[in-house]
Amino acid sequence: MKKTIAIIGSGFSSLAASCYLAQQGNTVTIYEKNETIGGRARQFKKDGFTFDMGPSWYWMPDVFERFFNDFGKNPSDYYELIKLNPAYRVYFGVDDFISIYDNLEEIKTTFESIEAGSGAKLQNFINKAKSNYDIAIKDLVYRPGVSPLELITPQTALKLDQFFSTVSHDIKKQFTNERLIQILEFPVLFLGAKPTKTPSFYNFMNYADFGLGTWHPKTGMFDVVKGIEKLALELGVRFETNAPIDKIVVENKTTTGIIVNGQHIKADIVLSGADYHHSESLLDAEHRMYSEKYWDSRVFAPSSLLFFVGFNKKIENISHHALFFDVDFNQHAKDIYDDPKWPDAPLFYANFPSKTDATAAPEGMESGFFLIPLAPGIEDSETLRETYFEKIVARFEQLTQQSIKNNIIFKRSFCKNDFVTDYHAYKGNAYGMANTLLQTAFLRPKLKSKKVANLYFTGQLTVPGPGVPPALISGKLVAELIQKSFRS
Incomplete structure (x- = not known):
């Protein structure tokens, strides 16, 4: 029986869910509080420069393919992908960087040149x-996190030990060069926890990195948002922007709708x-x-200090994606997870989309995106933001051996307070x-409310977890739960 479904928010999980629910024949409307859709994957434009405001790494292309295939489509029907080579570059000092290329054989050669025997170890x-x-x-x-039995399969039984060791421990058993260790530990940071706290089983992120490669939608990650929006519109989904939700209405322990702008x-x-x-x-x-006590006890992924910067010249000695690991990796992790504070010497990430996409900046210019991971709930002020911008720009200039500060046309910052204001993000x-380990699968907040009938949740705080591919999967899982409830 056709149902009327109201979806709150227009991030990747909501967009994905809307497509599946509309495909089932339901009447689906998405309500987005901001002016544009995409949630944290919104786009920002200024003076001819274009920036993705959130996700900028396109990993696990097979998950995107599986999503579109569910509708008889392919990603190429909606956007074009470019495989980056190098995928990214990691800076450890002046004239000291490692480029990660777009195929495992070249990566193995790079590893072997740094640590004898590491090429074969990397293959294994x-x-x-x-x-x-x-x-x-x-x-x-692709399991809904309803029962612990979902994790028990013949395959996982053979890998039980990998849930009780850590990614960091396993890497350090095989590799001794600190730079290689940090490169191998880096991908699990997308899961929102320290490598020393992440179960070994999650090393599948290294295959996502070295095995499947890093891609870039032709004009940015917002291409994916627009692609799924187009698919949703084709399926009959309606969109309402500037539509903040005041309340979820409940009568007799059953939701009957939402209050939007007082309506x-x-x-x-x-x-x-x-x-x-x-x-x-x-x-x-x-x-x-x-409860509030429950949320406060959870381990949250970092917040971030972001800068969107327009330069009036081309930036040299840099790749599309660049990681700056020239300071103490472990100390910064402690400053996020163990003793939350602003790091004295932060790691940071830089992304220059105009290296791949000429439309991201005016001719002869460059668009730059800088990110510093921070502890959630941390103090946020314009003074702190400016202090840290000065820190990373000074290091960027030193490590890439060029001056950029005087070539900045504009910059926009985005930090914890903005995550709270724009996305209602818990602790920013x-x-x-x-x-x-204790926040995996059935141990995460549930997709279906146990207290209110016909109320469901999706996204990076529920199953399966953070990241764009998991968000698409979360949308599919909740749509399947909703469809199942119709039949029961």
Whole structure:
């Protein structure tokens, strides 16, 4: 039977869910508080420069393919992909950087040139990572997190020990060069936790990196948002922007809709893809599943200080993606997770989309995106932002051996307070809830409310976890749960 479904938020999980729910024959409307759709994957334009405001790494292309294939489509029907080579570059000092190329053979050669014997070790490590990828990404993450039995399969039984060791421990057993160790530990940071706290099984992220490569939608990650929006429109989904939600309406322990800009919108099903903590704050206290104490006890992925910068010249000695690991990797991790504070010497990431996409900046100019990971809930002020911009620009100039500060046309910052204001992000987190052992699968907040009938959740605070590919999967999982409820 056709249902009227109201979806809160227009991030990747909401967009994906809307497509599946509309495909089922339902009447689906997305309500977005901001002026444009995309959630954290919005786009920012100024003076001929274009920036992705959120995700900028396109990994796990097979997940995107599987999503579009569910509708008889391909990603290429909606956007064009470019495989980056090098995928990224990691800076450790002046004239000291490592380029990660677009194929494993060249990466093995790079490793071998740095640490004798590491090429063969890397092949073995990636073989195991691929095995885990095939189990996790092709199977386990497509389970709804309803029962611990979902994790028990013949394949996972053989890898039980990998849930009780850590990624960092396993890497350090095989590699001794600190630079190689940091490169191998880097991908699990996308999961929102320290490599020393992330189960070994999650080394499948290394296969996503070295095995599947790093891609770039032709004119940025917003191409993917626009592509899924187009698919959703083709399926009959409606979009309402500038539509903040005041309340989720509940009568007799069943949701009957939402209050949007003071207006009661009736719906048979309400699905929130907004921040989970915020979504529950839209309910009266007795209808919430999780207490403030619960949320405060969770391990959240970092917040971030972002800068969107326009330069009036081309930037040299840099790749599309660049990581700056010229300071103490472990100390910065401690400053995020163990003793939350602003790091004295921060790691940072830089992205120059105009290296690949000529439309991202006016001719002869460059668009730059800088990111410093920070502890969620941290103090945020314009003074701190400016202090840290000066720090990373000074290091950038030294490490890439060029002057850029006097070539800045404009810059826009975005930090914890903005994540709270624009996305209602709990403690200003940027990536959701970390994928630690005790926050995996059935141990994450549920897709379906246990207190309010016909109320569901999706996104990076629920199953399966943070990241764009998991967000697409989360949308599919919740749509399947909703469809299942129709039949019961």
